[in-house]
Amino acid sequence: MLRNANGHIGSLTEDTYAVILAGGRGSRLFELTKWRAKPAVYFGGKFRIIDFPLSNCLNSGIHRVGIATQYKSHSLIRHINRGWGRFKVDLSEFVEILPASQRHSEDWYVGTADAIYQNLDIIRSERPKYVLILSGDHVYRMDYGLLIAEHVANNADMTVCCLEVPTEEAAGSFGVMTVNTDNRVIAFDEKPALPSEIPGKAGLCLASMGNYLFNTEFLFEQLKKDCANEGSSRDFGHDIIPSVIHDHNVFAFSFKDPNSANQPYWRDVGTLDSFWEANMELVEPKPQFDLYDKSWPMWTYQEQLPPAKFIFDNAQRRGTALDSTVSGGCIISGSTIRKSLLYSNVHTHSYSLIEQSVLMPGSDVGEHCKLLRVIVDSKCHIPAGLTIGYDREQDIANGFRVSEKGITLVTRDMLKALAKDGLK
Numbered sequence: 001m002l003r004n005a006n007g008h009i010g011s012l013t014e015d016t017y018a019v020i021l022a023g024g025r026g027s028r029l030f031e032l033t034k035w036r037a038k039p040a041v042y043f044g045g046k047f048r049i050i051d052f053p054l055s056n057c058l059n060s061g062i063h064r065v066g067i068a069t070q071y072k073s074h075s076l077i078r079h080i081n082r083g084w085g086r087f088k089v090d091l092s093e094f095v096e097i098l099p100a101s102q103r104h105s106e107d108w109y110v111g112t113a114d115a116i117y118q119n120l121d122i123i124r125s126e127r128p129k130y131v132l133i134l135s136g137d138h139v140y141r142m143d144y145g146l147l148i149a150e151h152v153a154n155n156a157d158m159t160v161c162c163l164e165v166p167t168e169e170a171a172g173s174f175g176v177m178t179v180n181t182d183n184r185v186i187a188f189d190e191k192p193a194l195p196s197e198i199p200g201k202a203g204l205c206l207a208s209m210g211n212y213l214f215n216t217e218f219l220f221e222q223l224k225k226d227c228a229n230e231g232s233s234r235d236f237g238h239d240i241i242p243s244v245i246h247d248h249n250v251f252a253f254s255f256k257d258p259n260s261a262n263q264p265y266w267r268d269v270g271t272l273d274s275f276w277e278a279n280m281e282l283v284e285p286k287p288q289f290d291l292y293d294k295s296w297p298m299w300t301y302q303e304q305l306p307p308a309k310f311i312f313d314n315a316q317r318r319g320t321a322l323d324s325t326v327s328g329g330c331i332i333s334g335s336t337i338r339k340s341l342l343y344s345n346v347h348t349h350s351y352s353l354i355e356q357s358v359l360m361p362g363s364d365v366g367e368h369c370k371l372l373r374v375i376v377d378s379k380c381h382i383p384a385g386l387t388i389g390y391d392r393e394q395d396i397a398n399g400f401r402v403s404e405k406g407i408t409l410v411t412r413d414m415l416k417a418l419a420k421d422g423l424k
Helices: 007-014 027-033 051-060 074-083 112-117 120-126 142-152 216-228 236-244 270-283 392-397 411-420
Strands: 016-021 065-071 092-101 131-137 138-140 158-166 175-179 187-188 204-215 250-254 266-268 309-311 320-322 329-334 334-339 351-354 371-372 375-377 408-410
Touching: 007 187, 016 112, 016 120, 051 131, 051 138, 051 142, 051 266, 065 074, 065 204, 074 092, 112 120, 112 131, 112 216, 112 236, 112 266, 120 216, 120 392, 131 142, 131 216, 138 216, 142 158, 142 250, 142 320, 158 236, 175 250, 175 266, 187 250, 204 216, 204 250, 250 392, 266 270, 270 375, 329 351, 351 411, 371 375, 408 411
Parallel strands: 016 065, 016 131, 065 092, 158 250, 309 329, 320 334, 334 351, 351 371, 375 408
Antiparallel strands: 131 204, 138 266, 158 204, 175 187, 175 204
């Protein structure tokens, strides 16, 4: 979505403090999140998932951002410190870490609402008019200025960002808003079996994106009430939204492309299959999510590396990459890459074939290997001659994880166990 240059929107974003909830465990990604939080997982050849909401904030003109961390946050914090220090603190611009630190209780962050409640004093010290609460584990582009402008125009207390999703897709998977013809929320159901339809749009419902905008004082009031409720799970979806929709102005904001009114790209990459599929979408000739769009750049920490190198050009071994993305520092040495993403510092050796695979930073593929529909975690060394992704039962016997749709995950711990037991 393109930047909106409206001066009124610019003043609204300046009055906004954003909190990105980045403490998620991401258990459905299994070993990919064994040593890192889900927002720190690599995505798209050179980014981490956290870069997408952060880039949206920067491009929208929101320059005061707090990141609430909790689960195995070291690599996430290191990435933020290295890549997001471009803000000018003396101009009240910053990206800062809000770790779970038991500021108001003896508990760590109990739920999404509690993560905000425990940082009320920090948010209050910035004196924003609006607080934007964002999920830290989705991939999309969004101009938050448009959201804030609609929130103000509606005289809303709270606005929930929503996607228009087919009802059969949302059933059992999304929190669903029931709205009237003015998009005012009149009911909320968490993962209903029969989602309510949007008025005038049969077959579609409004599914929550997990992004919320509040008037600051209203947010503080509701969090204090929720804290006093001993039966609360301290969650926005389960507790805050149901408690405010009947007595306050709560609206749904439909996430649409302002130029075409189409549904923009948005992906929850929370499973191995969805993670692999979203990466594969990026290597299409004309991907729906265009990382090369200069009007809305995606920012990240970028290590200074030499350009990718392709070596050997003879009939026996030729370094080639087709329908693929190859990042800096990679060496494609006499191997063939097809429809794959190679992150930085990947080295693939002679006579190997890699197809429809995701190779994370620092991974190394030995000679005469064959990989098909494989996710290789960072700094893995695939031993020479190993075939992965062609035989599900063999992959499982080798200790690799195979998803429901046949995507094989390989990590360093798996390879160490395989080497100890001997190749099978």
